[in-house]
Amino acid sequence: MSGAGARRLLPGLASVGRQRQREAELLTDALRARGVAEPLASLCAQVDIDTYSIAIRRWGADRSDDLHTHLDRAFNDLRLAANALKWAAHCHHFETEGKTDGSPGTGSTFSPQLDRAV
Structure with a gap:
């Protein structure tokens, strides 16, 4: 242009x-x-x-597709992005604590696939 x-x-x-x-x-x-x-x-x-x-x-x-479908997809993309950010922050926490395997440790139920509360 x-x-x-x-x-x-x-x-x-x-x-x-x-x-x-x-x-x-x-x-x-x-x-x-x-x-x-x-x-x-x-x-x-x-x-x-x-x-x-x-x-x-x-x-x-x-x-x-209708606008409603595109809205559903866009907000689903937002949820997926938020979960990816949470997972990255979660892994970073363990890396900074000397833990590099990304495992949540005992008592945690965190899972990016299951955590849909975003």
């Missing part, structure tokens, strides 16, 4: 960014009103807006 073409897109992109920020602020306010404390309210609102945006883009590129 030429420099001139990119400059023509910038106002539109800035407008989209401002709209997403307003949506995140409204959702954050709604979560706070329902008793969700900061920073969790802001985090949840931003993640929701971003995940919804991903689903919309996927739906625009692939209309063979």
